[in-house]
Amino acid sequence: MAQPEIPAPILEVEPEPVVEVLPENEPEPELEEPILPEYIQPVAPTLPSEWTAQEAYEKHNSAEGMLYVVASTADSAYPVPNARVIISSEIDGKPNLNYILKTDESGITPTVTLPAPPASLSQTPGNAKPYAIYDVRIQAAGYFREEAKEVPVFAGITSRQVFPMIPLPLAVSEDAETLQIPSQDVDVNTNN
Secondary structure (H helix, E strand, O other), rough: OOOOOOOOOOOOOOOOOOOOOOOOOOOOOOOOOOOHHHHHOOOOOOOOHHHHHHHHHHHHHEEEEEEEEEEOOOOOOOOOOEEEEEEEEEEEEEEEEEEEEEEOOOOOOEEEEEOOOOOHHHHHOOOOOEEEEEEEEEEEOOOOEEEEEEEEEEEEEEEEEEEEEEEEOOOOOOOOEEOOOOOOOEEEOOOO
């Protein structure tokens, strides 16, 4: 029996790359800029308006002021403990939550630090407000909800907002309307 003939292996030879040599004085050819369809054109990124508004708010309110809330009833004779206090501000027309606090057994919240414009604004003429404005809402079981709008907070000053809590009559539910209380005292204690 004759042995079958084994074919010789086929060797693939890669062609040598062609390198084009340009004359020394000839400039390189310019590449054409690709033309992208309009929907693929690069667009400079823009920050959401909420971010830019927050940055502007923080830049304007670069100092700090303090605020605490006092809740009492019966012409300040009795404190209102465990009242929930919400402190908020407005940035670019939208509400911004700053703090949720509770009053202690004396009817007083902890003193909190809030952004405020630098005190130097009060010494320069113009229409810039030298204080920040906050809204303070309070709610306690058995009392009307109350709200103080535009409570001023000055840099380096401790502000106090007093709420004379009004008990609910027996026939009124706790979902009754919120009472508006004018913003109140600013203590002249400066914190350096």
